[in-house]
Amino acid sequence: MNLSVFSHRKSSASIITALTILLGLSLQTFLNVTLPDRLQDTVTLTLGILYEALPFVFLGVFISVIVQQYVPQHILLKLLPRKGFLRRPLLSLCGTFLPVCECGNVPLARGLIAKGLKPAEVMTFLFAAPIINPVTIYTTTQAFPADPIIVVVRVVAAFIIANAIGYLFARYTEKELLTEDFQGYCATHGETEEPKTGIKKRLQDFTSSFVEEASLLMPALVGGSIIAGAIQTTLPRNILQTISSEPVLAIAALIGLAFIISICANVDAFFALSLSSIFPTSAIVAFLVFGPMIDIKMLALLKTTFKTQVLTYVSLFVLLSCFATGLVVHYAF
Amino acid sequence: MPSKMLHYATICIVVTMLFIASQGDLTLYIHPRYILFTVVSVSIGLAIYTYTLFSSDKTGGKAAKNQTTILGYLPLLIVAISALILSPVSLSQLLASDRSSESTQNSVEKTSHSTLDTFSTDLTRFSIADWNNLLASGATQDQIVGKQAKLEGFLYEDNTGQLFIARFRLTCCAVDATPLAVPIVATQELEALELGSWVELEGDFVDTATSSYQFKLDVKSFTQIEEPDEPYIF
Numbered sequence: 001m002n003l004s005v006f007s008h009r010k011s012s013a014s015i016i017t018a019l020t021i022l023l024g025l026s027l028q029t030f031l032n033v034t035l036p037d038r039l040q041d042t043v044t045l046t047l048g049i050l051y052e053a054l055p056f057v058f059l060g061v062f063i064s065v066i067v068q069q070y071v072p073q074h075i076l077l078k079l080l081p082r083k084g085f086l087r088r089p090l091l092s093l094c095g096t097f098l099p100v101c102e103c104g105n106v107p108l109a110r111g112l113i114a115k116g117l118k119p120a121e122v123m124t125f126l127f128a129a130p131i132i133n134p135v136t137i138y139t140t141t142q143a144f145p146a147d148p149i150i151v152v153v154r155v156v157a158a159f160i161i162a163n164a165i166g167y168l169f170a171r172y173t174e175k176e177l178l179t180e181d182f183q184g185y186c187a188t189h190g191e192t193e194e195p196k197t198g199i200k201k202r203l204q205d206f207t208s209s210f211v212e213e214a215s216l217l218m219p220a221l222v223g224g225s226i227i228a229g230a231i232q233t234t235l236p237r238n239i240l241q242t243i244s245s246e247p248v249l250a251i252a253a254l255i256g257l258a259f260i261i262s263i264c265a266n267v268d269a270f271f272a273l274s275l276s277s278i279f280p281t282s283a284i285v286a287f288l289v290f291g292p293m294i295d296i297k298m299l300a301l302l303k304t305t306f307k308t309q310v311l312t313y314v315s316l317f318v319l320l321s322c323f324a325t326g327l328v329v330h331y332a333f
Numbered sequence: 334m335p336s337k338m339l340h341y342a343t344i345c346i347v348v349t350m351l352f353i354a355s356q357g358d359l360t361l362y363i364h365p366r367y368i369l370f371t372v373v374s375v376s377i378g379l380a381i382y383t384y385t386l387f388s389s390d391k392t393g394g395k396a397a398k399n400q401t402t403i404l405g406y407l408p409l410l411i412v413a414i415s416a417l418i419l420s421p422v423s424l425s426q427l428l429a430s431d432r433s434s435e436s437t438q439n440s441v442e443k444t445s446h447s448t449l450d451t452f453s454t455d456l457t458r459f460s461i462a463d464w465n466n467l468l469a470s471g472a473t474q475d476q477i478v479g480k481q482a483k484l485e486g487f488l489y490e491d492n493t494g495q496l497f498i499a500r501f502r503l504t505c506c507a508v509d510a511t512p513l514a515v516p517i518v519a520t521q522e523l524e525a526l527e528l529g530s531w532v533e534l535e536g537d538f539v540d541t542a543t544s545s546y547q548f549k550l551d552v553k554s555f556t557q558i559e560e561p562d563e564p565y566i567f
Binding site: 013014017020021024025027028029031032033034035037038040041043044045046047048049050051052054055056058059062203204207208210211214215218219222223225226228229232233261262263264267268270271 | 337339340341342343344345346347348349350352359361362363364367370371373374375377378381382384385386387388406408409412414415416417418419420421422423424425426427428431504505506507508509529
């Protein structure tokens with residue numbers, strides 16, 4: 001295609017976008033357009049999830065691109081132990097230095113896999129980091145100052161479950177675990193080919209990689225937000241209260257709520273606090289361990305990287321593990 | 334072309350976020366503690382998207398092929414247009430009604446009052462959060478009955494038809510909004526108001542022994558008010 005034609009089309013599209021934004025914001029400001037209550041609530045909840053997660057996704061993509069472009073593969077691999085059984089626990093503790101919520105960890109995990117780490121190793125980081133990080137630990141402590149057991153069990157369970165997932169999937173190859181699209185992505189985004197010259201070229205490479213990675217995640221993030229938002233307005237929560245007195249049902253109910261609500265791990269403890277007067281500690285713990293690992297929004301994001309079958313097995317494993325954790329808390333404490 | 338559309342749709346969402354943040358309306362979606370981080374993060378994102386759009390070198394030829402079809406982008410386009418056109422509004426009384434059972438499960442910080450206040454008759458300084466807390470804590474008849482209250486909030490009914498005055502409380506984003514509600518004795522004048530209306534109520538608490546809500550606010554006077562700039566409690 002002729003370069004001038006391409007440039008002309010790009011300018012036209014940019015002008016149309018700018019005019020659309022101007023028109024849309026004018027409508028929003030001057031006409032006060034709203035929908036019927038139920039539909040408007042769905043939109044507000046969807047946008048609430050999206051607006052809360054998008055900054056974290058951008059931050060995760062930013063760190064991911066830095067890792068991909070500026071951390072040489074041999075240095076990254078040298079910093080980590082060679083043996084998988086030592087490397088996985090270490091990776092699962094990396095959230096301590098990267099206090100990004102679960103949405104931001106997905107692009108970073110993709111970057112680490114593209115950089116040569118095994119998917120199973122990165123899974124331990126992916127599932128442990130949202131819980132084993134200073135912000136989550138701090139907020140959980142603040143929310144439950146009188147129940148230190150909740151914080152301890154949350155962190156220990158996250159560490160054990162994440163490492164168990166890493167161990168279970170360590171025997172599988174990248175081909176068996178990753179989507180074909182992402183395998184193609186890894187093939188083109190692995191080791192930096194040649195030293196880049198010039199600040200402009202480096203900047204262009206960085207920004208284009210950022211946009212490319214963010215654009216891969218955006219449809220998944222938005223899709224997950226729509227589903228989570230829509231379920232919030234269609235599924236009555238009143239039924240939760242009726243089953244809260246039965247421990248097994250209470251654990252199941254709060255795991256289900258954690259899956260649907262897709263709340264950020266950094267602050268989910270405050271939400272759990274509002275449920276603590278009616279639900280037992282065992283159910284609260286199950287909620288706090290399951291939510292950061294698996295929820296609708298997270299699954300939509302993970303679908304960009306892992307095969308559906310893998311995500312099904314992981315989800316089932318996390319579900320059963322969290323259920324078991326809840327039962328242990330119920331009978332032991 | 335679809336991938337370009339995706340870029341433009343993302344830019345629309347990010348510009349809308351920055352616009353509503355500048356209008357002070359982002360708190361209708363997320364907790365205020367996130368505003369600064371959100372504005373900084375999406376501003377950097379917008380700068381990168383805009384730079385990439387106008388820089389001559391695109392992906393350096395190493396981009397993986399994006400297999401997503403136009404149908405895959407449709408939800409993003411719909412959300413981008415909705416975000417752009419629809420005015421930010423607070424959650425409705427219908428959602429409060431759906432989540433009514435959670436209103437008695439809240440444990441919130443006391444606001445402006447002191448413990449000594451609970452020995453006074455005039456508790457008009459108590460907010461909805463304070464009253465919700467007190468009622469949920471299993472307070473006794475002596476602590477509640479006869480106490481005067483002055484509350485601001487919107488009206489909603491739960492599935493049993495009980496009327497409440499409430500405000501939503503947010504811990505993270507709109508998705509975890511929980512109504513902090515106080516049951517009220519319905520009067521003809523109050524029932525004539527549309528559910529969702531914002532009101533300022535004055536009255537005192539009575540013991541309705543036969544009801545599922547033992548203590549209710551018996552409204553002596555009320556005024557219909559505009560929704561406040563910050564309708565949620567954080």
